[in-house]
Amino acid sequence: MQRFLALLVRSFLKGLLILLPVTLTGYILWSIFTGVDELVPGVPRGTGFLIIMAAITAIGFIGLKWSVGQVVFEYLGSMLTKAPGIRHIYSSIKDILDSFVGDKRKFNRPVWVRTSENPEMWRIGFLTQPDMGIFGMADFVAVYLPHSYAISGWVVMVKPENIRPVTTMGPTEAMKFAVSGGVTTQTKPEPA
Numbered sequence: 260m261q262r263f264l265a266l267l268v269r270s271f272l273k274g275l276l277i278l279l280p281v282t283l284t285g286y287i288l289w290s291i292f293t294g295v296d297e298l299v300p301g302v303p304r305g306t307g308f309l310i311i312m313a314a315i316t317a318i319g320f321i322g323l324k325w326s327v328g329q330v331v332f333e334y335l336g337s338m339l340t341k342a343p344g345i346r347h348i349y350s351s352i353k354d355i356l357d358s359f360v361g362d363k364r365k366f367n368r369p370v371w372v373r374t375s376e377n378p379e380m381w382r383i384g385f386l387t388q389p390d391m392g393i394f395g396m397a398d399f400v401a402v403y404l405p406h407s408y409a410i411s412g413w414v415v416m417v418k419p420e421n422i423r424p425v426t427t428m429g430p431t432e433a434m435k436f437a438v439s440g441g442v443t444t445q446t447k448p449e450p451a
Contacts, residue, residue: 369425369433372402372417383425383437384415391416407440 292308299307321328339349368386373379388401400419405412425433435443 366403366434367430369428369430370402370422371425372404372415373421383433384422385430385433386422387414405434405437407438409438 295311296305296308299310302310318328322332336349336353340346342349366385366387370384370386371381372384374382382404384402384404386400387403391397391399391401396416398418399416400422401414401416402422403412403414428436432443
């Protein structure tokens with residue numbers, strides 16, 4: 260009887276491990292879909308989502324292909340960066356988004372950072388500033404060290420001899436590795 264109960268408990272826990280990631284992923288996607296869909300009131304379910312996705316795609320297309328669109332979006336952005344109160348919110352959000360995606364990505368140079376010599380320990384991070392001379396630290400570089408399981412991290416200043424490039428992972432794989440606490444499985448090296 261005791262073995263049977265132990266088997267039931269182990270089976271239940273295994274079922275949770277199998278279903279929880281799938282269920283949470285589905286819930287998050289459903290919540291995003293529902294939230295976006297409800298932005299357009301008075302239309303059949305799903306139509307609001309399609310309208311918003313089409314509008315975002317159209318704005319992106321205009322920003323990419325038409326110079327007039329680029330000028331308009333840059334003008335709106337410059338107005339928002341000068342507006343009192345709003346500029347702090349807008350510029351912070353824009354800087355964060357630009358750091359992760361787009362032409363101005365900052366987290367595209369993964370490095371190993373020596374955090375201790377005895378015992379020797381290394382952390383994965385991203386080189387964000389190759390020269391800290393403007394801050395009076397000419398012999399240092401800035402490295403962002405993401406926290407595991409969080410959207411936060413540290414920026415540390417280290418001497419260049421305390422970093423080495425990550426050659427076995429590209430930026431995306433390195434970020435996954437850092438954020439997951441090092442438990443992601445690397446299938447094959449991603450080109451840097």
